[in-house]
Amino acid sequence: MEETIVERHAIEVDPRSNGGETVLITTKMIDDGENEPLLIQEISLMLYGNQATITLGGSSVMTPSFLRKMANELDLAIVKATAKLEANK
Numbered sequence: 001m002e003e004t005i006v007e008r009h010a011i012e013v014d015p016r017s018n019g020g021e022t023v024l025i026t027t028k029m030i031d032d033g034e035n036e037p038l039l040i041q042e043i044s045l046m047l048y049g050n051q052a053t054i055t056l057g058g059s060s061v062m063t064p065s066f067l068r069k070m071a072n073e074l075d076l077a078i079v080k081a082t083a084k085l086e087a088n089k
Helices: 064-087
Strands: 004-012 021-031 038-047 050-057
Antiparallel strands (some): 004 021, 021 038
């Protein structure tokens, strides 16, 4: 069965990079006959002509709710680290 890509989304992790180093997260939304699309993600590291790609599918896909949770946890860790640095001054 040929997969039908309903939508494709790509985001560059650091668009300010110098062009030689890029991390790109691409999500393909595929019609698998269900009400919601099947998500397949690729994380690509491109470094001066070399490329490595990891493909995520199923439960390992980074969903919006997972990314929000990760961002919230990172915010808390940064607040803790900042407090420790200020306490050591």
